[in-house]
Amino acid sequence: MFSKILIANRGEIAVRIMKTCKKLGIQTVAVYSEADEHSPHVKLADEAYYIGGPRVHESYLNLEKIMQVAKEAKADAIHPGYGLLSENTSFAARCEEEGIVFIGPSKEVITKMGSKIESRKAMMEAGVPVVPGITTAIPTVEEAIAIANQIGYPVMLKASSGGGGIGMQVVDTEQTLVQAFESNQTRAKNFFGNGEMYIEKLITDAHHIEIQVLADAHGNTVYLWERECSVQRRNQKVIEEASSPFLDEATRHAMGEVAVKAAKSLGYVNAGTIEFLVDHEKNFYFLEMNTRLQVEHPVTEEITGLDLVEQQIRIAEGHPLSFTQAEIARNGHALEARIYAEDPKTFFPSPGKIHTLDLPEHVRIDHCLEEGITITPFYDPMIAKVIVHGATREDAIAKLQQALQETKIEGIKTNISMLLSVLEDETFQSGVYTTSFVQQQLIKK
Structure with missing residues (x-):
């Protein structure tokens, strides 16, 4: 212990x-x-x-x-x-x-999954479906153009070591690719110390759905269902929910089983997340693996009743999992909204001193805030997460709306108004929204 x-x-x-x-x-x-x-x-x-x-x-x-x-x-x-x-x-x-x-997992696994190129290779070897693309770094823009022409536009240009949407850009023409290649390569070098770029086919109108896995050092690996993460701005998640309103039961179980297969192929130990893109026909493709706890892990905790940090600690102490796949519950529906210290229209960060802080007490809010505290420009602008659980998705949406309406953070700008706009939107409420939802239906309004 x-x-x-x-x-x-x-x-x-x-x-x-x-x-x-x-x-x-x-x-x-x-x-x-x-x-x-x-x-x-x-x-x-x-x-x-x-x-x-x-x-x-x-x-x-x-x-x-x-x-x-x-x-x-x-x-x-x-x-x-x-x-x-x-x-x-x-x-x-x-x-x-x-x-x-x-x-967390071993250094070897972190290395392999930390490179999007190497992780694609590993998943292909394990028989996991991946987005059509390449498995080598692209050194020049001329080669990028040749590959994009071969794959067919639109494509997604990505930094191999990227994350949080950095070094990633949708490209739909050769001219755009020429402009995007060098700028994203430079950003990747500055943020991650690695400017390797690669290209994969863009899955249009996709759902971003991830599977939470837990694996101990005794050969036991389970999946804790899925999280729908398709409400994004600039490739950064904003609202997540569990379970996905888009998936049917057969696809849900198939994705879980593939995630377990992927983790086992790596000899994975501890908590991890396999991220997938899912098209309108519910075909799913490996996107990346995050070898850590996710920001959105609370929605999984809410529907399963499991404390994922506790599970991480127990696994690291050498304990076997205390439950089997069949014993993992999926109760009700959970939503998480990320509150950012940013302008809700431009998404620019909004550092400053919090003069008033009034948070609702009837829901879970993960935060590190106090009245009088200063939000600095040095770190990620996410300052809190509002998490709700309801018997149904409709119930959870109503609870999250109420909680956000009751949340008062003054002295800085926040994205609360944008979050409420999402929750009030008919497309979101229908449960059929995709990763293009924010750009197409909110920003352009």
Whole structure:
């Protein structure tokens, strides 16, 4: 059993992990930057250590400093949360070298799945359906043009090491591809240290549906149903729900079984997510695997009754899963809305001081907010997640609408009005929306 866990993250996910640790009687260690000195995640932890300046490379991406703190605090394990170092092979390797458990999969799996090109190869070898495309990096724009002409427009240009929509662009003409290739390659180099690009066929009017898997070190792997993540702006998720209103039972089970097959082919251990694109005929194609906890994991917790952070910790401690696939429930419907500190029309970040904070108490809200706290420009603008559970999808939508209407965050701009517009839209309420929904039906209005 772990007695002390360092959380190598910040904000709402750090608070979320700490709450489970406290429930399990495990002490917590926080790390914080200069900008986060007064953050609630620092106050909630049993111990807290300053690790550097406000920019992520000075603090939350400072692998050596975080390892130094972990050794000084005598932490048994490190939970990376999501983003930051959560899918960093070097970080997982250093934990192994120092004898500190990394709460996640092995460094080998992180490496393979961290490259979209290598992950495509691995899934093809495992017999998992993938989006038509290539399995090698494209060094020049001339080669990109030749490949796009072969595949046929429209195509999706992607950074191999990308994430969060960075280094990704839909391309529908040769002229657009010429303009997009260099700019996205440069962005990928700047954000991920890797400018490798590849191209795959664009699946139009697609649903973005992901399968949550859990795998222990004893050969047991299960899927915890799916999450519909098709409400996106700039390839970034905004509202997620479980279960998907689009899938039928046969497709749902087929996707779950393929996700388990994919995880087993990798020798995967811990929590992970297989993301798929699903076309209008319910054909599904592997998109990528996230070797970490997802931002939207709460909707899975709400319909299954499982604490995914607790499961991660138990697996990392060496315990076998305490349930079988047949025992995993799927009760009711859950929705999550991400609140961003951003202008709801332009999507530009809106840092500043929160003067008024009034959050509803009748629903789950994962956050790291207080009145008087300053939202800085240094980190991702997501500041809270509102999660609801209802007996039916209609019930859950009504609860989320009420919760967002009751949420008061003043002093900064937020996207709450945009979230309410989504929930009120007839297409969303019908459950047949796709990844083009926000762009086609909200932004153009």
